[in-house]
Amino acid sequence: MDILLSGLLLSGTYALIAMGLNLQYGVARIMNLANGEMLVLGGLAAFWMYTAAALSPLLTALIAAPLAFSGNWLLYRYLLLPLVRRAKTQGQLEVDSILATFGMSFALVGIMVSIHGEYFTYSYLAEPFKILGQTVALNRLVAFIVAIGIGGGLYYWLTHTYQGTAVRAVSVSTEAAGLVGINVERVSAFAFALGGAVTAVGGTLISTFITLEASVGVIFTMKALIIIIMGGVGDIRGAIVAAVILGLVETTVASVIDPGLTLVAAYVIFLAILLFRPQGLFGRRA
Amino acid sequence: MLTIENLSVSYGLHRALAGVSLTVNPGEIVVMLGANGAGKSTLLRAVAGICEGGATGHIDISGKDLLSRKSDEIVEAGIAFVPEGRGIFGDLTVWENLMLGAYSKRAQRAKDKNLKWVLELFPKLIERKDQIARTMSGGEQQMVAIGRAMMANPEVLMLDEPSLGLSPLLCQELFGNLSHIRETGMGVLLVEQNAKQSLAIADRGYLIENGEITGENNAQAMLNDPAVQAAYLGAGAAKD
Numbered sequence: 001m002d003i004l005l006s007g008l009l010l011s012g013t014y015a016l017i018a019m020g021l022n023l024q025y026g027v028a029r030i031m032n033l034a035n036g037e038m039l040v041l042g043g044l045a046a047f048w049m050y051t052a053a054a055l056s057p058l059l060t061a062l063i064a065a066p067l068a069f070s071g072n073w074l075l076y077r078y079l080l081l082p083l084v085r086r087a088k089t090q091g092q093l094e095v096d097s098i099l100a101t102f103g104m105s106f107a108l109v110g111i112m113v114s115i116h117g118e119y120f121t122y123s124y125l126a127e128p129f130k131i132l133g134q135t136v137a138l139n140r141l142v143a144f145i146v147a148i149g150i151g152g153g154l155y156y157w158l159t160h161t162y163q164g165t166a167v168r169a170v171s172v173s174t175e176a177a178g179l180v181g182i183n184v185e186r187v188s189a190f191a192f193a194l195g196g197a198v199t200a201v202g203g204t205l206i207s208t209f210i211t212l213e214a215s216v217g218v219i220f221t222m223k224a225l226i227i228i229i230m231g232g233v234g235d236i237r238g239a240i241v242a243a244v245i246l247g248l249v250e251t252t253v254a255s256v257i258d259p260g261l262t263l264v265a266a267y268v269i270f271l272a273i274l275l276f277r278p279q280g281l282f283g284r285r286a
Numbered sequence: 287m288l289t290i291e292n293l294s295v296s297y298g299l300h301r302a303l304a305g306v307s308l309t310v311n312p313g314e315i316v317v318m319l320g321a322n323g324a325g326k327s328t329l330l331r332a333v334a335g336i337c338e339g340g341a342t343g344h345i346d347i348s349g350k351d352l353l354s355r356k357s358d359e360i361v362e363a364g365i366a367f368v369p370e371g372r373g374i375f376g377d378l379t380v381w382e383n384l385m386l387g388a389y390s391k392r393a394q395r396a397k398d399k400n401l402k403w404v405l406e407l408f409p410k411l412i413e414r415k416d417q418i419a420r421t422m423s424g425g426e427q428q429m430v431a432i433g434r435a436m437m438a439n440p441e442v443l444m445l446d447e448p449s450l451g452l453s454p455l456l457c458q459e460l461f462g463n464l465s466h467i468r469e470t471g472m473g474v475l476l477v478e479q480n481a482k483q484s485l486a487i488a489d490r491g492y493l494i495e496n497g498e499i500t501g502e503n504n505a506q507a508m509l510n511d512p513a514v515q516a517a518y519l520g521a522g523a524a525k526d
């Protein structure tokens with residue numbers, strides 16, 4: 001029961017992070033291997049503002065979101081769009097974007113190390129809280145609630161508004177989207193920027209209960225990838241289910257076997273999905 | 287009015303269109319006939335701004351230059367295109383597909399009027415509005431595709447082999463519907479293998495061979511032209 005609860009709480013933030021990568025990969029079609037670094041940047045901002053100005057990470061998230069949005073928009077517009085325009089096929093774009101963002105992830109790690117080379121240790125709402133007869137850390141609960149709020153809002157926007165529907169249309173087919181008059185490059189840039197902002201906010205939330213450091217981003221990139229591949233690219237509901245599975249498995253393995261094995265467990269799920277259900281849990285994309 | 291002058295398209299070294307000229311007037315149905323690989327799809331895709339090849343020449347709609355514009359700008363200028371294989375948003379609902387058809391500014395202005403039109407033409411779409419488009423039958427998907435294109439409020443509607451994969455009965459229904467579209471004043475540029483049925487509803491026709499226009503006439507004359515009968519109406523003409 002205890003494991004179940006903390007696993008669930010963890011998966012809230014995971015789902016949010018996966019939503020960010022889904023916007024970047026599913027809509028803008030950029031396989032962004034620097035996604036985890038964006039998350040760590042969010043965590044660094046939270047750490048920094050908290051230790052320097054005693055600012056709540058929740059307020060930092062409000063500042064980090066527009067900054068990450070602008071930064072990612074510029075990144076898409078000036079680094080990635082030329083690759084998109086040049087690529088003749090989706091496969092070629094995937095190779096190009098993986099190379100470009102993989103390189104970028106090292107650059108970002110280097111910058112963060114130079115800013116703060118040690119663990120981003122701070123303590124925010126690290127107090128026990130009783131819920132459903134269980135005790136959980138308050139920061140985990142708060143992060144969960146905020147992540148669910150943002151993720152839910154985003155889901156509603158994507159599925160119930162006209163502009164959100166246009167974003168989904170681009171994710172289904174860029175060619176068909178252009179043929180109804182959607183400016184695909186503009187929507188893709190927006191989706192990439194929004195995905196980056198969501199990821200950075202996820203990072204500020206996660207930093208309240210997991211101690212991050214500059215080079216840990218790649219682990220979160222992998223987690224987001226696992227969730228997306230498990231859930232099916234572009235499938236938001238699939239990503240949520242996948243996030244819950246990953247959160248539960250990680251928490252179970254960490255508390256029942258060994259905390260050091262969480263990544264191994266995640267990787268085993270990843271391999272199993274790749275081998276047996278490469279189209280995702282619900283097989284939306286054949 | 288859509289005007290194409292001296293349009294050439296090459297895929298690398300392969301020249302798929304060589305100096306094609308044609309026009310589509312308001313309220314007119316123009317059909318283009320040609321064998322497989324003649325360059326019909328290439329022509330429509332070049333006009334719509336989604337052709338992979340390099341294009342030269344001149345394309346304009348009512349004075350607005352279209353060549354080398356992006357597809358969304360071409361929609362805004364007044365062209366709607368239903369590509370081969372329909373190109374609907376399979377993961378979205380019928381209703382979302384129709385609404386997205388009216389995404390451009392020119393379409394937003396006339397959205398209510400066009401929606402009324404589309405639903406009158408395809409009343410079935412009303413009861414199916416919440417269905418995921420890819421789960422519909424081929425004929426129903428074609429209705430979604432044509433309905434969505436009409437929602438774009440185009441001056442000229444282009445269709446690439448809309449009858450492909452439809453049963454004879456559905457084909458008949460489709461061509462009946464297309465002949466109604468003319469009443470809105472929209473021009474229609476239709477690429478078809480089904481020469482007989484398409485010429486029957488068309489005003490004019492073009493023949494295209496190896497990337498060049500080899501014949502142009504009014505539809506009735508084309509139906510009666512022995513050369514056309516031999517090449518495109520073979521089976522049909524023999525039966526009658």
Ligand SMILES: Nc1ncnc2c1ncn2[C@@H]1O[C@H](COP(=O)(O)OP(=O)(O)OP(=O)(O)O)[C@@H](O)[C@H]1O
Pocket residue numbers: 297300302320321322323324325326327328329338339
């Ligand atoms: N993307 C492409 N790259 C290279 N060559 C192409 C491409 N698209 C078409 N072609 C070539 O251009 C020529 C014309 O093709 P197009 O698709 O326009 O023919 P079509 O008249 O539509 O034929 P069909 O009736 O079979 O649909 C063909 O020889 C085809 O192989």
Ligand SMILES: [Mg+2]
Pocket residue numbers: 326327328370446
């Ligand atoms: Mg064709």
